[in-house]
Amino acid sequence: MKFINVFFLAASASAIAIDRGHVSTARSTGLEEAASLLSRHHAGRPANGQSNRNGNGNASKAKQGGNSNTGTVAAGNTLVLKEVNGVPGNECLTFRNNGEIVDAACVNTAADRQITPTTLNGNSVLRVQRSFTAGFRPDLVDVTACVGFNGTHFRAEDCAASNIELVQFDGTALRAPSGACAQGHDGAAQMVVDTTGANCATFQSTSVTPTAP
Numbered sequence: 001m002k003f004i005n006v007f008f009l010a011a012s013a014s015a016i017a018i019d020r021g022h023v024s025t026a027r028s029t030g031l032e033e034a035a036s037l038l039s040r041h042h043a044g045r046p047a048n049g050q051s052n053r054n055g056n057g058n059a060s061k062a063k064q065g066g067n068s069n070t071g072t073v074a075a076g077n078t079l080v081l082k083e084v085n086g087v088p089g090n091e092c093l094t095f096r097n098n099g100e101i102v103d104a105a106c107v108n109t110a111a112d113r114q115i116t117p118t119t120l121n122g123n124s125v126l127r128v129q130r131s132f133t134a135g136f137r138p139d140l141v142d143v144t145a146c147v148g149f150n151g152t153h154f155r156a157e158d159c160a161a162s163n164i165e166l167v168q169f170d171g172t173a174l175r176a177p178s179g180a181c182a183q184g185h186d187g188a189a190q191m192v193v194d195t196t197g198a199n200c201a202t203f204q205s206t207s208v209t210p211t212a213p
């Protein structure tokens with residue numbers, strides 16, 4: 001529960017001011033729930049003008065698994081990741097309604113583009129900013145979602161799922177503790193994973209103000 005509270009603190013009150021540009025862009029990239037998002041803003045959540053709080057002021061140096069060649073990004077800063085050599089004009093990682101990750105236009109204010117490196121049970125994980133609905137991901141309604149590796153794909157998963165590896169961002173690559181990394185994207189712009197970890201795509205990160213999920 002503490003983990004969830006920490007995340008909610010990061011929701012910025014200023015994010016209520018989602019502009020028309022964001023909504024239309026979000027719709028065009030498959031975020032069908034944009035309208036309902038506007039009405040659901042901050043229901044039951046503490047308003048907090050500050051972004052990027054992690055609740056205890058401690059930056060994370062936590063690491064997980066045997067990724068000896070990598071560091072991890074300090075907890076707290078919400079990020080948008082841009083794939084180097086991504087789909088031209090659509091290089092930023094986006095979480096679809098079903099939790100899958102695709103390359104889409106870079107819209108830093110869109111919650112479905114945002115992740116937050118944070119610490120869970122001493123491990124570095126990536127909290128997914130957007131919310132999910134019962135129609136697409138009933139397992140992710142009202143749970144804290146992280147980027148997970150389900151054996152073949154990286155996608156949004158319940159941070160608490162016992163059979164899912166949680167993916168980390170080391171400042172360059174997206175990698176699961178077992179070594180699997182994001183390799184790039186397929187012809188449909190969906191993220192592809194190299195389970196051997198040999199060929200990893202490079203991602204550039206931009207720090208953003210978290211948008212209410």
Ligand SMILES: *[C@@H]1O[C@H](CO)[C@@H](O)[C@H](O)[C@H]1NC(C)=O
Nearest residue numbers: 054055056057058059060119
């Ligand atoms: C923050 O870090 C300090 C020093 O590592 C540690 O003693 C303290 O317990 C940490 N606080 C929390 C809330 O994790």
Ligand SMILES: *[C@@H]1O[C@H](CO)[C@@H](O)[C@H](O)[C@H]1NC(C)=O
Nearest residue numbers: 099100150151152153154155
């Ligand atoms: C892993 O995720 C992919 C992409 O959503 C999905 O097609 C596949 O069924 C998932 N595998 C498991 C074991 O859940």
